[in-house]
Structures are given as structure tokens and as C-alpha cells.
Amino acid sequence: MNSHQRLWRWLGLIFVLSFGALGFIGYQIHLAAPPIAKVVTTEGEVLYTAEDIQRGQQVWLSAGGQQFGSVWGHGSYVAPDWSADWLHREATTLLALRTEQHRSATTTLTAADRGALEAGLRDEMRRNTWDEASNTVTVTPDRAKAIRAVASHYESLYGTDPKMAELREQYAMATGVLPDAADRKSLTAFFFWSAWAAVTDRPGETNLSYTSNWPHEPLVGNTLTGSAAMWTMVSIVLLIAAIAAMLWFHGAQRHDEPAVPPAADPLRGAVATPSMKATRKYFFIVIALMLLQIGMGIITAHYAVEGDAMFGIPMTEVLPYVVSRTIHTQIGIFWIATAWLATGLYIAPLLSGREPKGQKVLVDLLFYALVAIVLGSTATGWLGTLQRGGTDFSFWIGNQGLEFTSMGRFWQILLFVGLLFWVFLLGRALWPALKTKSETRGLIAMVFLSATCIGGFYATSLVWGKTTHYSMVEYWRWWLVHLWVEGFFEVFATAVIALIFTRLGLVRSESANRAIVAETIVFLFGGILGTLHHLYFTGTPTSVIAVGAVFSALEVVPLTLIGLEALQTYRRSKETPWLATYKWPVLCFVAVGFWNTVGAGVLGFAINPPASLYYVQGLNMTAAHGHAALFGVYGMLGIGLMLFCLRGLYDRSQHADNLLKPAYWSLNIGLGMMVFMSLLPAGIYQAWASVSKGLWYARSPEFVHSAVMEAFVWARVPGDVVFAIGSVFLALYALRLLRRPTAGVPVEATAAAAA
Numbered sequence: 001m002n003s004h005q006r007l008w009r010w011l012g013l014i015f016v017l018s019f020g021a022l023g024f025i026g027y028q029i030h031l032a033a034p035p036i037a038k039v040v041t042t043e044g045e046v047l048y049t050a051e052d053i054q055r056g057q058q059v060w061l062s063a064g065g066q067q068f069g070s071v072w073g074h075g076s077y078v079a080p081d082w083s084a085d086w087l088h089r090e091a092t093t094l095l096a097l098r099t100e101q102h103r104s105a106t107t108t109l110t111a112a113d114r115g116a117l118e119a120g121l122r123d124e125m126r127r128n129t130w131d132e133a134s135n136t137v138t139v140t141p142d143r144a145k146a147i148r149a150v151a152s153h154y155e156s157l158y159g160t161d162p163k164m165a166e167l168r169e170q171y172a173m174a175t176g177v178l179p180d181a182a183d184r185k186s187l188t189a190f191f192f193w194s195a196w197a198a199v200t201d202r203p204g205e206t207n208l209s210y211t212s213n214w215p216h217e218p219l220v221g222n223t224l225t226g227s228a229a230m231w232t233m234v235s236i237v238l239l240i241a242a243i244a245a246m247l248w249f250h251g252a253q254r255h256d257e258p259a260v261p262p263a264a265d266p267l268r269g270a271v272a273t274p275s276m277k278a279t280r281k282y283f284f285i286v287i288a289l290m291l292l293q294i295g296m297g298i299i300t301a302h303y304a305v306e307g308d309a310m311f312g313i314p315m316t317e318v319l320p321y322v323v324s325r326t327i328h329t330q331i332g333i334f335w336i337a338t339a340w341l342a343t344g345l346y347i348a349p350l351l352s353g354r355e356p357k358g359q360k361v362l363v364d365l366l367f368y369a370l371v372a373i374v375l376g377s378t379a380t381g382w383l384g385t386l387q388r389g390g391t392d393f394s395f396w397i398g399n400q401g402l403e404f405t406s407m408g409r410f411w412q413i414l415l416f417v418g419l420l421f422w423v424f425l426l427g428r429a430l431w432p433a434l435k436t437k438s439e440t441r442g443l444i445a446m447v448f449l450s451a452t453c454i455g456g457f458y459a460t461s462l463v464w465g466k467t468t469h470y471s472m473v474e475y476w477r478w479w480l481v482h483l484w485v486e487g488f489f490e491v492f493a494t495a496v497i498a499l500i501f502t503r504l505g506l507v508r509s510e511s512a513n514r515a516i517v518a519e520t521i522v523f524l525f526g527g528i529l530g531t532l533h534h535l536y537f538t539g540t541p542t543s544v545i546a547v548g549a550v551f552s553a554l555e556v557v558p559l560t561l562i563g564l565e566a567l568q569t570y571r572r573s574k575e576t577p578w579l580a581t582y583k584w585p586v587l588c589f590v591a592v593g594f595w596n597t598v599g600a601g602v603l604g605f606a607i608n609p610p611a612s613l614y615y616v617q618g619l620n621m622t623a624a625h626g627h628a629a630l631f632g633v634y635g636m637l638g639i640g641l642m643l644f645c646l647r648g649l650y651d652r653s654q655h656a657d658n659l660l661k662p663a664y665w666s667l668n669i670g671l672g673m674m675v676f677m678s679l680l681p682a683g684i685y686q687a688w689a690s691v692s693k694g695l696w697y698a699r700s701p702e703f704v705h706s707a708v709m710e711a712f713v714w715a716r717v718p719g720d721v722v723f724a725i726g727s728v729f730l731a732l733y734a735l736r737l738l739r740r741p742t743a744g745v746p747v748e749a750t751a752a753a754a755a
Helices: 002-032 050-062 082-106 111-126 141-157 162-170 181-199 226-252 280-302 321-352 359-386 391-396 409-435 441-462 470-503 509-535 543-556 559-574 577-607 610-616 620-649 657-692 707-714 716-739 749-754
Strands: 038-041 046-048 136-139
Touching: 002 470, 002 509, 002 543, 038 141, 038 181, 046 050, 046 141, 046 181, 050 181, 050 391, 082 111, 082 141, 082 181, 136 141, 141 162, 141 181, 226 543, 226 610, 280 321, 280 359, 280 620, 280 716, 321 359, 321 409, 321 441, 321 470, 321 620, 359 409, 391 409, 409 441, 441 470, 441 509, 470 509, 470 620, 509 543, 543 610, 577 610, 577 620, 577 657, 610 657, 620 657, 657 707, 657 716, 707 716
Parallel strands: 038 136
Antiparallel strands: 038 046
16 A cells, blocks of 8 residues: 555656646747747848738638648648748749859859858858847848749749649649638748748857758758757667666566456446446447548548549549548547547446436437537538638637647637536546545546546647747647647556456456556656657757657657557456457457557657657658557557447347457558558658758659659558458447347446446
8 A cells, every 4th residue: 555655646746747847848938939020121121020920820720731731840741841842942042043143243153153152042041130129030132032932932822823733733732722812921921930940040059940950951051950969869778778677677576466367257247327328329429430530531642642633533622631631630539539538438337336316318418519529620620621711710610720639719618628527427427436445446546537637638729829829839739639649548548448457357456556557657757748759840949859859768668568468468368268258359459559569669769869850750750650659559449448348338149249350450450551561661761852852852742742652652552441441340340239139137237246
């Protein structure tokens, strides 16, 4: 007991100190963010006002934002990274202008002359001319000409100029995305500002831009910084040392004797209460949303080779790339989260042995509220994009243009209320178990605490506003995406799995209580401050690189043991005949361990160190990690939890396990084919282009639509087909359950079974 109390105290200390540090660094990001200033020429002509830049950020987000290209590396991959694209276009345009001036003056251009012109270009573009007192950035008349030329390109691209039709097709871009000329001008102000911050040296620094010299652009001196290289080496050494220390510590510990599984299934007599039965519809919606996500993923991937059609069927005006990708990414979060939320609602009465009064009605109410949020946010985002709803509509109701958190603020508020309501339902069902001393009370407490964090921390989606600085928008967005999805949801799911294994007799309660707190300490120690590895190059101070590199390396450490633990649990389960009933849920948890190690661990660490991410941020290396980790870890975890719950919601004779076998293997094999035959090779090929020429080239239409890159896109088809077949088998399994009558058993048996 004393050991457990010490672990809980350590957990509380790590939690407070880590979030305190993360909050302090957020304040430093606010202070060090690139200034939003008026841009004028040395002759006094105003190119852009600060209001133009702020308005341009809103316009870009309303036009798709991170769902259509990226800024500072965060976003989608078919269209360019606009900050890198503008930077390269402006630099080459200014260099061409200066070269022409030199030719007209001397008629010759030697290698020395070219070197001098390039040196002058680097000096001019890196020189920080921001005056804090007047909040003004000054540029030369020649640079102003280059800025106008590049701005004209983007105004034509986002308008209806027929000369840009081919480029729009390559970008999977609809015609007339921004009908208003004033909006198009503001958009160019934001793109210019994002490129200016990426190349201009910080005040008092030399060869260090606001984005730590990202993107890689040798023409203007944007190359990997020494601090990024040094902290990369530190993170690698720290990773190796930490893994060695954990393995040594794990091996040196006196391990408890393995639990002896009971002779019969302890949950065999458990009967679903009305609120538990009410969760059935949640799981069927999970499968429906999963199928929708896969369909949108196929369409989105196809846009990479046929920008305005699907096998010749014109789709851009009805289902543009922005919409299909938004639905694909957002629905993925929805169905995974729904599976986990439903699991909490199912397991709470099972653990406490008590059905709170009116719980079923409230569970039904939450379900219909969540369905309304999912359908409503999807529909308004779609219609807003098609109708060019404008910045206010996009921010409040439509598509905010932020990856993984695209829904309008109105829907975010409703979802926040819904999550708090879910915590309330979970708490009232778990309260008897939390009040009663038992061997599993620590695990139940961890489930409830992590659920409370899930509900509470979604509030970070409400922090930024329409005019919030882009660096701070990214800071808070990653609080939501990293800490909410990858942090507290994972702790919640891990605690639930530990409770399941404890109830099944596969793990001793004492061991599970101790292990879950210890694993949460290790995970949050690296995971909370590891959030910063997403923010290396988003206008943040260099301290973010140091802290993010160190703690993101520690994030990987606990993943090295999860796969082994899951495999050992599965081997023990094979020795007990009645555990065959839970074969597929347990195998899903084994798959989670595998993809945790491969997708989150290996592929995650392949891109997390600063020196690696400097070259591959915004390329398909990130997509390879994202697909392997999001579905392989969180998706398979959601499916495993769903299958476990369905075992208790339907009579054992009703389950068509012959359909689960092809579903399980097709999903995992298809995901592996998708990642290792397409996304990862494409990412490595793009990384070569980024290292050798610059990020602008790796994201250019010439490269993205090259024969090799399009071949990698087509190489994804076999994996997509196998994966889709797996989802169809899963859907057929669910349909078989729906078509067969359920067994009716008295509700009162639940309390006795759970006690």
C-alpha cells in the first residue's frame, strides 16, 4: 500500500511539474513569436498592413487551411507548403531581377558575379528590418517587385485565371476558391509573412530565423542549425540509454508470479444492464464511421494522381479535396473516440455492480447528441467549403482549416459539453466502486481520472480565436491533438484493458494496480513535454527544440515493452480453453503492442529528432508514421475494446468468429502494405529531394506528380484493397449480430457477477 501511495505521489508531481513547464514554454513562444507588422518599401509605399496579414491567416484557414497544403510544414501534401513555395518563388524572382540588372550593366556574368549576387540575395532576405517602435518591416524596391510578382501568381491561382487550370488540377484545387479580390490580396500577405518569418534572422541572432531556418532552402542560407544537430545526437543517446535502463530495471525486478486463470470465465454470468445494452448502437456507428473514413481516404489518395476527378468522374465541384481530406481525418478521430467512450459507458456498471437510476436514458441522449455533432459538423463544413462561406462561417460553424480539429467553434463547444456529460455518466456509474475498498479500486480511479482529463482537456480546442497568432494556434492545437488523443485517451484505454485482464484473471490485481500507475508516470513524463516536438519550426524559440528532442525520445521508451507484455498475455491466454472466447479482442491488443513499437516507436522516432524533422516535416514520412500509429495503435485498440464489449452484449453463440479472422488479418496486413509499400518509400524519396534541393522541390508539382511518386501512390492500391476487405468483414460480423435475436437474462445477475 505504501508503495502504491508513493507511485501516486510521483504521478501527481510529474503531472504538475510537466504541465507547469509546458505552460511556461507556451508563454515563451508567445513572447518570441514572429511579429505581425506593416510591410513598406524604403520609399514609403505600403505593401501590406498588419491587419492584411491577420486577415490573410483567416482567409487561408477558411479556404481549407491545413487541409489544403501546409504552412510551416503542418497540413496536407498534394498542394505545396505555401511558406516554402513563397520563399523559393520570391528568392528566385529577386535573384533573376538582380541578375538581369547586372547583365544590362556589364553584359557578362561570371561565376564570381553569380556568387556575389547570391550572397547579396541571402544578405537581403535574412536581414531583419523590423522596427519594434513603429511595428514596420522595410523592404527594398527590388524586393517589393519580387513580392508583387509572387503575389500575382497566388491571386491568379486562388481566382479563376484559366492559365492556372493545369496547376490547380495538380494541386487538386477547385476554381475560384476565393472569389473576393480583397481576400486573395490578404492571403498573399499571410503567405509572405510566413515566408519572411522562415528566412529573416531573429533580432540579435545570425543565421537563425524565427522558424529555426526551416524550410531547407540553400539559396537563402536556410540550412540545419548547429543546435538542432546537437540536440538530435543528445536525443539518440538518451533514447538508447533510457531503453537500456528500463530493460535493466525491468529484468532486475522481482516479478510477481503469473496469475493462474480461473477454471471458468468469470464474466460468463454477467448480464448487460439497460445502459450497457444502450451502448450497442455506439459500436455499430463506430463501424459505419470507419467505413466512411476508408471511403474518403481512397478518394483523397486518388486526388494525388488525378487532381480533379475519380477515374474520369469529375468530383472537384461536389467533393473537393479539402472536404474529402477533412472528413477522412476528422471521422478517424470520431470513430476511435466513440469506441473508447462507449467502452467506458459499458464497463462502468460492470465494475460497480450498480445501474444508476435513469442511466439508460442519459446514455441514449448522449448518443444522439454525438451523432448530431458528427453529422452536423461534417455537413456544415462541406457546405461551407462548396458555398465559399467566408471566414466567420468557417470559424464558427464550418471548417476551421486545422488538421484533426477542423470542426467549427459551435460544434467544438457542443462536443466539449458532451464530453463533460460523458464524464458525469461514467462517474455516477463508477461511484460505488470508487467508494468501496477493493483490489481494483486504484485501476478504477485511474479510469475515472483519465476520463476527467479527456473531458476537461478538450477545453484547449476553445482557447484560440480568429485573430490568435498562428504560432499560438499551433501550440494550443497540439495540446489537443497530442495530449488529448495520444495522452489521456491512451492512459484511459490502458487502464480499461488492465481492468479487463484483471477481471478475466489474466493479471493479478496487485500487479495491475502498481503497473498502471508506474506506466502512466513513465508515459506522461515523456509525453507531456514531448508535445513540443511538433513545434520545432512554428515560430518558436530554440528552447523548444532542446526540450522537445529530449522528452520525445523518452516517449518511445515505454513502447519497447508493451509489445512483449501483450504477446506474453496472449500466450498465457492460449493455455486456458475458455479464453478462446476472447481470442480476437486479445489479439487486437497484441496488434496494438506491435504497432505501438513499429508505428509510434520506430517510425515516430525516425521523424521526431530535430535533424530528421527539419528535412521531412510535411512529407510522406509523417503520413507513414501517422497511419501506422493512428489506426495501428488507437484504431486497433478501439476495435479490440469494441469486440470485448460486444461479447458481453450478445449471447456467445451469436458471434461469427469466422468473420473476425479475415477482418483482423486483412486490416493489419493491409495497413502494413499501405505503409511499407507506398507511404514510407514515397516519404524516403521525398526526403532525398528535400535534402538535396530543398523542401519546396519535394512538395513541388513537378516532383509530386513525377512518374516515381505517382507509382508510389498506385502502389498503395493493393494495401488499400486488403484493408478495405478487412473492414467489410468487420461490418458483416456486426450485421450478423444485428440480424440475430439477443438473449434475454435478468438484469439483477450483473451485480453478483461483478462483485
